[in-house]
Amino acid sequence: MGLGDHGSAGPVGAAIIEGLDIADGHRHLDIASGTGEPGLSIAKRLPTGRVVLTDLVPEMLDIATRRARAQGVANIETTVCSADDLPFDDATFDSVSVRFGYMFFPDVAKATAEFARVLKPGGRLCSSVWVKPEENPWTAIAMRAIAAETVVAPPDRDAPDLRSFWKGSIGFGLVSIPVKAYKATEERGLGLHQVHAADGGRIRLSRYCEIDGAEVPASEVGRAADTGGGDVVLITDEDLAGLPVPTLRTIAVHTFAPPSQIDPLYLSRSYYLEPDTDGVRPYVLFAEALRRSGKVAVVKVAFRQRETLGMLRVRDNVLVLETMVWPAEIRTPDFPFLDEDVDVRLPELKAATALIDCLSGTSTPPSTRTPTARPSTS
Structure with missing residues (x-):
């Protein structure tokens, strides 16, 4: 598909596809x-590859999914997330495309850093970029028309900036x-890069x-399982996607x-769980029962085709999922x-214990959140 034959992707999407240098x-x-482009056109070029479509609006991705189904495109998946907080591991993708989104990102630098993080070494990012929306006639006219007919409520300053990345059930x-699952923590580094000290490259x-x-080259990098004796078996994304993982959409208690x-050494990452509208009552009931029991739930769950152990606990009336590593993944010192x-002499031990007692205190400030669960005492 050349630039003169851009198809559903449009001329901008076609230029992006040409610049990506994608390979099956x-x-x-x-x-x-x-609603899907240029992701769907890219998926058609990767019959044994995989394309992940992301957007802030679930309804848009629903349309993209329907369009993919109508076009017979099966090698896609969708994720609702923000560009500056991608729920993917480092070095996951061979390429990243952004057709009409770059100039709308609230924090362009942070979004770009996220793209670099999830790209494999040598991977490509291709995007269309122009001036800010208000300076671009292509969008400014439409935005002024929408603004004239729309009353937008002021943002809730107390609302958490969270984006769900997984949807399933307990x-x-x-x-x-x-x-729905949300990342409960974020790491804030200094944004430093390795450079050549002589010239800053x-x-x-x-x-x-x-x-x-x-x-x-990135196009020839694959994954394989070692069978012993120097032999390997290549594993594709389709092989992984086809694995029968019973906990793919279920947190199984x-x-x-x-x-x-539970040794804290097993704990890996933390996620908030929010109930869907029709699941609020059983969610609150389960959370309150779990809190009263003084116990945690040991579960199994799969994120991105990897099944893992987990622990459910209650924090400020919200269920928190703590993923855990498997026992075989714990190293022995x-x-x-x-x-x-x-x-170790007894006087020294007593002095050290006394120092610990002297410096002991509350490490976590008390919660000021108003409880939402008020079970009936009848």
């Missing part, structure tokens, strides 16, 4: 997808509680094949246990001092 088997991320006995990493020593029985016979 790639994993591609389309930002601000709207499976508890015969009860299913529909919920950015440091770039290259990939080389250990067999022939040649540099490997397996047992309940005192929190003291093998330090020489563990085999030594260290003499």
Whole structure:
């Protein structure tokens, strides 16, 4: 498809596709997808690859999904998220496209840093960019017309800036509680980069094949399982997507246990769970029962085709999912001092204990949030 034959993607989308240098088997991320383009056109070029469409508006992605189904495009998935807070692991995608979204991002620098984070080394970002919306006649006329007919409520300054990335349910006995998951934490670094100290140039990493020593382009990088004896089996995204993962859309409760029985070393990431409209009552009931029991729920859940253990607990009347690593993923400390016979004297031990008691206090400020669960005492 050349620039003169842009099809559904339009001329801008066609130019973006040409600039991406995509190859079959790639994993591609389309930002601000709207109703699907150019993501759907890219998916058609990647019959064994995978395309993830993202947008802030779920209804837009619903339309994109229907369009994909009508066009026979099956290698796509959709995620509701913000461009400056992508719910994907580092180095996940071979390429990223942004057709009409870049100049609308509230924080362009933060969004760009997110794109660089999720791109594999050597991956490509291709976007159409022009002046700010208010300076661009293409959008300014439409925006003025909308503004003249629309009364927009002022933003709620107290509203949390959260975007859900997963939708499913909590499976508890015969009860299913529909919920959405949100990242509960964010890491704020200094935004520093590795550079060449002599001239300030950015440091770039290259990939080389250990067999022939040649540099490997992103289009030829795959994943494989080691079968032993030097043999490997290539694994595609379609292979992973087709795995029968029963917890793909369910947080399956397996047992309940005192929190003291779970070593914090197993805890990985934290997520808030919000109930859907029709799941508020069972959600509040389950959360209050869990709080009163003094226990946590041990669960299994799958995010992005990876099943993991987890723990459900209550914090400020909100269910929090703490994902956990598997026991085999815990490393064993093998330090020489563990085999030594260290003499600890009782007076020294008492002094150290007294110092701990002296410096002990409340590390977390008390919550000021008003409880929403008020169970009847009748």
